[in-house]
Amino acid sequence: MKHWMHNSIKDALAACPKMDTLDKECILAFILQKNREYIISHPEKYLSLLQKMRYLWLLRKRQNAVPLAYITKHKAFFGLDFLVNKHTLIPRPETEIMVEEVLKHIQQDDTLIDIGVGSGCVPIAIAKTVAKKNKHITLYGTDISSKALKVAKKNTKKHGTSISFYAGNLLQPIIQHVCVPKHSPTFITANLPYITEEQFVQEASIQHEPKNALVAQDNGLALYKELLIQIKDWETKPGDIRFFFEIDPLQSKELSQIIHSSFPNSTVFVKKDLAGHNRLIHGTIEL
Numbered sequence: 001m002k003h004w005m006h007n008s009i010k011d012a013l014a015a016c017p018k019m020d021t022l023d024k025e026c027i028l029a030f031i032l033q034k035n036r037e038y039i040i041s042h043p044e045k046y047l048s049l050l051q052k053m054r055y056l057w058l059l060r061k062r063q064n065a066v067p068l069a070y071i072t073k074h075k076a077f078f079g080l081d082f083l084v085n086k087h088t089l090i091p092r093p094e095t096e097i098m099v100e101e102v103l104k105h106i107q108q109d110d111t112l113i114d115i116g117v118g119s120g121c122v123p124i125a126i127a128k129t130v131a132k133k134n135k136h137i138t139l140y141g142t143d144i145s146s147k148a149l150k151v152a153k154k155n156t157k158k159h160g161t162s163i164s165f166y167a168g169n170l171l172q173p174i175i176q177h178v179c180v181p182k183h184s185p186t187f188i189t190a191n192l193p194y195i196t197e198e199q200f201v202q203e204a205s206i207q208h209e210p211k212n213a214l215v216a217q218d219n220g221l222a223l224y225k226e227l228l229i230q231i232k233d234w235e236t237k238p239g240d241i242r243f244f245f246e247i248d249p250l251q252s253k254e255l256s257q258i259i260h261s262s263f264p265n266s267t268v269f270v271k272k273d274l275a276g277h278n279r280l281i282h283g284t285i286e287l
Helices: 009-014 021-032 036-041 049-063 068-072 093-105 121-132 146-159 172-177 197-202 222-233 249-262
Strands: 074-077 080-083 111-115 138-143 164-167 186-190 241-246 267-272 278-285
Touching: 009 021, 021 036, 021 049, 021 068, 049 068, 068 074, 080 121, 080 146, 093 121, 093 186, 093 241, 093 278, 111 121, 121 138, 121 146, 138 146, 138 172, 146 164, 164 172, 186 222, 222 249, 249 267, 249 278
Parallel strands: 111 138, 111 186, 138 164, 186 241
Antiparallel strands: 074 080, 241 278, 267 278
C-alpha cells in the first residue's frame, strides 16, 4: 500500500482510493476514538506516527476482506451499539425483523429464551425496548460458545439489561437449570446456524466469521430439528410457547412441515425480509 506524504485526516482518506470512503472514515474514527462526524468535519486534524501506522495496518486487514465490524469491534443493531469480535456473528439488519415480531406479542411478566445468543443483540434489543414501556420480562440466553457468552455479558452490562446466560447445547441448559413458570407465556428466539457447507464456501463475505455459528448439517436444518426435539421432550415446558426462527429463504416450507409434524396443533407463519425473501418462521406450539 502506498504511503502518503502528510499525516492529516484529509490525506489519510485520500489513501487507498479504491476502498470505500465510509470504511476509511469508520476506521479513522475507531483509531482516534471519535465519531464519523468528527472525521468529516476535521480534515486538517493530524495523526501521530503511531496512529498512521495503525491506520495502514487496519486498511490492509479491510482489503483482505476482514469485516469492518471485526476491525472496529462494534456493530449497530436495532439502533443500539454492540461489541463484537471473531467469536460472534456480526448482527445483521435481517435479524431486526425477529425483534420487531417479538415486540408485537410479548407482554408484562412473559419469559424470553434466546438460543444461540452470540453477541446478545436480540434479547438486549428486546429488553431495552420493553423497558421503555415499563414492562418487566424475564430473559435467558444460551450459547455453546463460552467465548461468545463473554461478549454477550459485556453487551448486557453496556446496555444495563438483566439477562441470565447459560453455556450449553441449545435449550438443554435451560431444561437442566431453569424452572420456567408453567403458565408463563414463553418466547423462544433462535438465529441458529442454517447455511450449508456449500453456501459457506461460495460466500466470500462470511469467511472471517465463526463457521460453527453459520453452518449446519442436514441442508442447514440440523440444529433447528434438534431444538424442536428438545422442546418436545421438555418435561416441565410451559403450556404457551411462541417461537421465532431465522432461516434461509429456501428452508421455509421444509421447516414449517417439520414443526407441524412435531406439533400437529401448532400455528406457523412466515415473515419476509425487506428484500422480499422468507426470513422468519414464527408461531405457537400447541401441546
